[in-house]
Amino acid sequence: xxxxxxxxxxxxxxIDGYSLLYRAxxxxxxLSTSDGRPTNALHGFxxxxxxxxxxxxxxxxxxxxxxxxxxxxxxxxxxxxxxxKETQDELKVQLKEARRLIEALGxxxxxxxxxxxxxxxxxxxxxxxxxxxxxTIVSGDLDSLQLVDEFVSVLTPKVGVSDTVTYDRExxxxxxxxxxxxxxxxxxxxxxxxxxxxxxxxIGDKGAAxxxxxxxxxxxxxxxxxxxxxxxRKKIDGCQEQMMQSKHLATIIRDVPLVxxxxxxxxxxxxxxxxxxxxxxxxxxxxxxRAPSVLxxxxxxxxxxxxxxxxxxxxxxxxRLTLEGFDAVAQWIGTQPFAAYPGPAPAKSDLFEExxxxxxxxxxxxxxxxxxxxxxxxxxDRPAQAIFHDAKxxxxxxxxxxxxxxxxxxxxxxxxxxxxxQYSLRDLVQSYLDTAAPDQPEQMAVALGRLYAPLSARLDxxxxxxxxxxxxxxxxxxLAEMEKRGICAERERLREFSKDLEISIAQVQTTIFALAxxxxxxxxxxxxxxxxxxxxxxxxxxKTKTGYATGVEILGELAAEYEIxxxxxxxxxxxxxxxxxxxxxxxxxxxxxxxHTTYNQAGAATGRLSSNDPNLQNIPIRTxxxxxxxxxxxxxxxxxxxxxxxxxxELRVLAHMCGExxxxxxxxxxxxxxxxxxxxxxxxxxxxxxxDQRNLAKMLNYAVLYGVSEFGLAQQLGRGFxxxxxxxxxxxxxxxxxxxxxxxxxxxxxxxxxxxTSTLMGRRRYFPDIHxxxxxxxxxxxxxxxxxxxxxxxxxxxxxxxxxxxxxxxxANSKMLLNVHDELVFELANGEEHLVEPxxxxxxxxxxxKVPVDVDAKIGNNWNEMTVIERG
Numbered sequence: 001x002x003x004x005x006x007x008x009x010x011x012x013x014x015i016d017g018y019s020l021l022y023r024a025x026x027x028x029x030x031l032s033t034s035d036g037r038p039t040n041a042l043h044g045f046x047x048x049x050x051x052x053x054x055x056x057x058x059x060x061x062x063x064x065x066x067x068x069x070x071x072x073x074x075x076x077x078x079x080x081x082x083x084x085k086e087t088q089d090e091l092k093v094q095l096k097e098a099r100r101l102i103e104a105l106g107x108x109x110x111x112x113x114x115x116x117x118x119x120x121x122x123x124x125x126x127x128x129x130x131x132x133x134x135x136t137i138v139s140g141d142l143d144s145l146q147l148v149d150e151f152v153s154v155l156t157p158k159v160g161v162s163d164t165v166t167y168d169r170e171x172x173x174x175x176x177x178x179x180x181x182x183x184x185x186x187x188x189x190x191x192x193x194x195x196x197x198x199x200x201x202x203i204g205d206k207g208a209a210x211x212x213x214x215x216x217x218x219x220x221x222x223x224x225x226x227x228x229x230x231x232x233r234k235k236i237d238g239c240q241e242q243m244m245q246s247k248h249l250a251t252i253i254r255d256v257p258l259v260x261x262x263x264x265x266x267x268x269x270x271x272x273x274x275x276x277x278x279x280x281x282x283x284x285x286x287x288x289x290r291a292p293s294v295l296x297x298x299x300x301x302x303x304x305x306x307x308x309x310x311x312x313x314x315x316x317x318x319x320r321l322t323l324e325g326f327d328a329v330a331q332w333i334g335t336q337p338f339a340a341y342p343g344p345a346p347a348k349s350d351l352f353e354e355x356x357x358x359x360x361x362x363x364x365x366x367x368x369x370x371x372x373x374x375x376x377x378x379x380x381d382r383p384a385q386a387i388f389h390d391a392k393x394x395x396x397x398x399x400x401x402x403x404x405x406x407x408x409x410x411x412x413x414x415x416x417x418x419x420x421x422q423y424s425l426r427d428l429v430q431s432y433l434d435t436a437a438p439d440q441p442e443q444m445a446v447a448l449g450r451l452y453a454p455l456s457a458r459l460d461x462x463x464x465x466x467x468x469x470x471x472x473x474x475x476x477x478x479l480a481e482m483e484k485r486g487i488c489a490e491r492e493r494l495r496e497f498s499k500d501l502e503i504s505i506a507q508v509q510t511t512i513f514a515l516a517x518x519x520x521x522x523x524x525x526x527x528x529x530x531x532x533x534x535x536x537x538x539x540x541x542x543k544t545k546t547g548y549a550t551g552v553e554i555l556g557e558l559a560a561e562y563e564i565x566x567x568x569x570x571x572x573x574x575x576x577x578x579x580x581x582x583x584x585x586x587x588x589x590x591x592x593x594x595x596h597t598t599y600n601q602a603g604a605a606t607g608r609l610s611s612n613d614p615n616l617q618n619i620p621i622r623t624x625x626x627x628x629x630x631x632x633x634x635x636x637x638x639x640x641x642x643x644x645x646x647x648x649x650e651l652r653v654l655a656h657m658c659g660e661x662x663x664x665x666x667x668x669x670x671x672x673x674x675x676x677x678x679x680x681x682x683x684x685x686x687x688x689x690x691x692d693q694r695n696l697a698k699m700l701n702y703a704v705l706y707g708v709s710e711f712g713l714a715q716q717l718g719r720g721f722x723x724x725x726x727x728x729x730x731x732x733x734x735x736x737x738x739x740x741x742x743x744x745x746x747x748x749x750x751x752x753x754x755x756x757t758s759t760l761m762g763r764r765r766y767f768p769d770i771h772x773x774x775x776x777x778x779x780x781x782x783x784x785x786x787x788x789x790x791x792x793x794x795x796x797x798x799x800x801x802x803x804x805x806x807x808x809x810x811x812a813n814s815k816m817l818l819n820v821h822d823e824l825v826f827e828l829a830n831g832e833e834h835l836v837e838p839x840x841x842x843x844x845x846x847x848x849x850k851v852p853v854d855v856d857a858k859i860g861n862n863w864n865e866m867t868v869i870e871r872g
Contacts, residue, residue: 012128012262013058014121016139017065017109021045021098023140023157025091029756033283036825041094042101046279046287048157050294051164055156057297058628061265063102064120067111068587071119073249078521080249083196104275105295106267108260113584115256118143122252122869124260125152131262136166143192145172146183146252178212185218197246202235218243241526257612263316267298362445367415369442383477388450389425392601395480400459404474409448411472412455412601417463419766423602428455467763470599471516471799478598478806478816479609486594487817487825491586493632498582501574501625508571515564522571525550531564538562553715569643571662573625580630581619588614594787595633600820606788607763607795609819614644617820630864639814639827640859642836644843647675649794650705654848656759657789658743662736667851674698680736681729705790707783744786751785759792793847798822801846805839828859836869 024044031040052058061770073080089093108121111634121144125135129151137144137154144154145167154167165171171660172180189208193197203211215221222240225233236243266277272295279288283352329616347709359375363370370378376398379386383402388394390410395402413423426437429447432454459465513519520527529548533541538558542549588595594616603610611617620626621677634640651673655663666676678689678697689697696717703713734741751757753770756764765788770780802824805816813829824843828835836857844853860866 004711010059010133011056012133012135013052013056013061014124014128014135014137015049015052015061015063016117016121016137016141016144017063017098017102019115019140020048020138020157021095021318021546022091024048025088025094027157030090037093038090039280039282039284041091042097042282043284043287045098046101046284050287050290052136052155053294053298058136059133059264060071060262061107061740062124062260063107063109063122064117065099065109065111067113067115068828069113069583071116072114073116074542075523077197077249078523079196079247081195082191101275104271104278106271107265108263110258110260110463112256112258113587115253119253119256120258122147122254123256123258126254127260128152128262133262138381142185143183143250143252145175146180147254148172148180153308160503166795168532177209178692182212182216184247184251185212187250188218188243191246192250195249197249198242199236199246200239200243203232207232254452266300267295268300272299317396360441360445362442362449364449367445387449389428389448391476392480392483392599395477396484401481402477404477407452407456408473408476409451411476411601411830412459412468412860415468415472415763416455416458417766418602418605418607418764419768432458462764463762464764467761467796471761471803474803475601475799478802479601482816482818483596483598485815485827486592487827488593488634488636489585489589489595489635490632491593493584494582494589494629497628497632498578498586505571505574505578508567508574512567512571514565515567521577522568528568532562536562536564538565538657573623577620577625577629585614585629585632597818604795605763605765606791607759607799608791609795609799611819616818619820627864631862633863635827635861636768638830640830640861641817641863641866642826642828642839643858643863644813644824644826644840645856645858646794646798646843647856649797649822649853650790651701652849652851652853653760653790653793653797654705654740654743655851657793659738659850660737660739660743663740666853670852674701677701677737681732687785693802696729700729703730704733704737704744705787707744707786709779709783747786747789748782751782757785757788759789759796761793761796763792763796765792770867794822797847797853798824804846805844808835808838808842825863837872840871842850 017410020045024047025041028040028044030038032038044304052061071080099109109126111117112120118139118141121137125137125147128135133151135152137147137152138156139154140157142155142156146152148167148169150169155164156167158165167175169180172183173248176183176186178186186208187197187199189200189211190205191197200816201356209220211228215224215228221228221236222243225236228236274290275295276288276291278311279291359370359379361370361375361378376394380398380400380402383395383405385407387407387409388405389408391405391408396404409425409428410423414420421587425444425448428451429435429437429444432451433447435447438447456465459468509522512522516531518531518535520531522528526547528550532538532550533548540554540558542554550568552569555565555569557770559569560566585595590596594614594721597616598613600610602614603612609617619629621630633641651663652667654660655667662676662680663673665671672694672695674697675689678693678701679685679687680692681697681700684690684693699713699716702708703716708716709731710723710727713722713730714721717726734827747757751767755768755770756766758764765784767781767788769777769786770785772778772781798819802816802819805824809815812832812835814832814835815827816824817827818825824839825837836859840855840857844856857869858866859869
């Protein structure tokens with residue numbers, strides 16, 4: 001089946017949940033239970049849901065919800081949706097109960113912080129097409145009409161919730177006179193009062209339609225503005241930026257970071273009875289009477305066209321016995337496979353856990369579908385026989401700590417080609433089995449097993465089997481346990497810090513306005529540029545297509561002489577701390593009082609782990625305010641936090657690889673490597689380097705390490721340093737440290753010759769742009785190639801250290817919590833202080849180098865206030 005051509009028989013219904021509930025609330029007369037609980041929104045919502053199940057007959061169904069808090073659109077335009085009234089209490093309580101009803105029915109709901117439900121709907125409808133589904137979007141908001149195409153239709157209520165209209169492409173054209181793709185342009189011109197999108201004053205429905213029919217997009221209108229009728233040109237003149245911003249606000253995003261598993265909507269008897277009980281509790285008698293006939297066709301086994309495999313005990317035993325005959329062939333797969341989706345707000349319940357409704361087990365070509373609980377039990381019984389595509393989410397679903405799986409096709413494909421952005425199972429099937437990707441999960445399960453041989457052979461051929469088998473595969477259960485365990489965080493400390501930041505932001509804003517002599521939107525680059533360079537006449541302005549450049553580099557240069565530039569940088573830092581950390585992290589604390597990040601083994605081409613939801617690897621530590629965030633992470637009762645951090649590990653790897661005598665000697669003697677570099681650079685002999693000389697040497701060491709260009713170094717050095725001077729410093733460094741230069745040139749030559757570089761463990765990174773015709777692309781690939789063996793080796797070392805340390809902690813109460821760049825964070829149980837030095841030694845010996853490896857250890861009650869643990 002061509003996955004780009006959805007099967008119209010496989011239909012997904014995506015409900016814009018709050019949009020429909022709002023419509024139902026205002027369109028349905030006030031209803032309440034005998035004890036006074038309002039139910040009109042629930043009544044209307046359930047009526048629409050039942051109608052969809054009866055008339056549309058979806059294969060799968062999902063509800064998109066708006067996450068609490070502001071979205072990226074508010075960052076673009078503060079007044080976005082600013083005219084909306086506070087939600088009435090009678091509706092608020094029903095929004096909460098609707099979540100419970102949706103959950104009782106087993107319908108997945110998805111919300112993503114920073115995005116609107118529209119964006120979730122847009123993304124899922126796009127994924128649906130890629131996965132072979134036609135989509136019906138159900139919404140009371142006509143913004144979703146921009147998503148209509150040959151595989152996506154929109155069903156929206158006309159009056160109340162029972163009288164509906166379905167929009168396909170022809171219906172959209174009939175309504176507006178133009179196609180769905182121009183809906184954002186329409187909103188950009190006429191505006192939208194409900195969302196407080198300004199548009200262009202004086203242009204209404206007719207004018208917007210006329211302009212679109214003549215010019216198409218607003219971008220084309222602006223390019224051909226001289227051809228426009230004077231009456232429209234006059235209105236648009238001076239509103240160009242506002243018009244473009246309005247289109248940005250009105251455009252639905254279709255690449256929201258979410259995963260949805262397209263699990264068919266199937267009810268068991270217990271779930272149906274639970275849903276009916278909820279309807280009875282709301283005294284929705286008509287829906288209670290209707291429920292059996294509406295929900296009955298979705299009971300397990302009821303639909304002959306979509307049979308659900310009922311697995312008896314005998315079938316499970318057959319699978320177990322079959323597995324006994326195989327040493328290395330047992331495959332497991334979920335319906336999409338092992339897909340996860342975000343749940344409702346974490347403050348209410350722990351709904352960030354992965355959800356898998358059923359699991360498909362394949363041995364050779366024999367497949368059986370089992371309920372999740374049974375499938376997980378079988379996996380837990382013999383994980384070392386199992387082949388997965390992304391095993392970690394499944395391992396997190398199992399309470400017991402598991403050993404490593406036999407194979408993971410996602411991780412294997414990442415090891416083979418780490419520069420790719422995604423590693424879908426369907427792509428792997430087409431690439432390695434030379435066949436079209438199967439459509440059904442049963443076939444996917446079989447295909448997953450068949451991938452084991454070709455992927456293993458490819459790893460052997462490239463001499464990367466040890467990277468997979470000795471590093472990546474053993475790490476899977478360790479990361480799963482770390483993600484399940486999480487780290488304690490103080491909700492109140494984050495809230496208080498957020499309040500303090502709010503006060504500080506207001507104070508800095510007042511200072512900026514006083515220095516500017518006017519109020520303006522500090523977060524608007526255009527307005528900031530006009531204040532700095534037009535009104536205050538500050539020199540050094542750099543024009544861009546949309547105004548003046550006001551990035552951190554520009555403001556950093558101006559900050560030394562102009563207080564307003566320094567204060568704007570201060571405002572930006574405070575605002576980011578508040579929104580990105582204090583506010584966001586507080587919302588991610590679960591009911592257990594802990595924050596649970598997710599680690600991605602296939603996220604960075606160098607082999608390093610990445611962290612998301614939240615990203616705990618970018619918690620700021622360079623400023624006191626930034627460190628306040630770390631202070632909110634604390635040890636549980638009876639524990640202290642233990643941090644062990646590799647010291648200058650990438651420079652040590654560089655010294656090992658290039659053998660530069662001065663660097664090797666510095667590390668062997670325990671001298672400060674940057675001071676040694678400064679003495680060599682400036683011919684100081686035994687004379688001590690000054691602080692400025694050491695800082696310059698440090699910049700040069702890392703500039704060489706990361707392949708920083710002469711221009712980049714000049715930028716880092718700051719005002720007073722030209723590109724020519726930076727070039728001279730790099731030349732001088734290469735002269736003083738010839739082995740470093742020889743090593744970097746050799747790495748680039750290897751990349752050009754082979755197309756890849758390798759770490760000490762043999763991990764490859766490919767560079768497809770190393771022979772690119774464009775110089776900028778080629779130079780970028782060369783810089784990446786210079787650093788890849790070093791950063792990749794450091795990544796391998798840390799992963800090996802995690803595996804060694806994990807074995808040390810067997811039977812101990814102390815546990816590994818976090819991986820943050822070159823640092824590991826533990827919860828050290830009181831009375832287990834004797835573990836510190838063995839952990840330090842395991843890290844230092846994880847991957848032996850020609851130079852000593854040092855690990856710094858610290859301990860404390862929170863992640864910021866920690867004291868150094870001296871050796872021994």
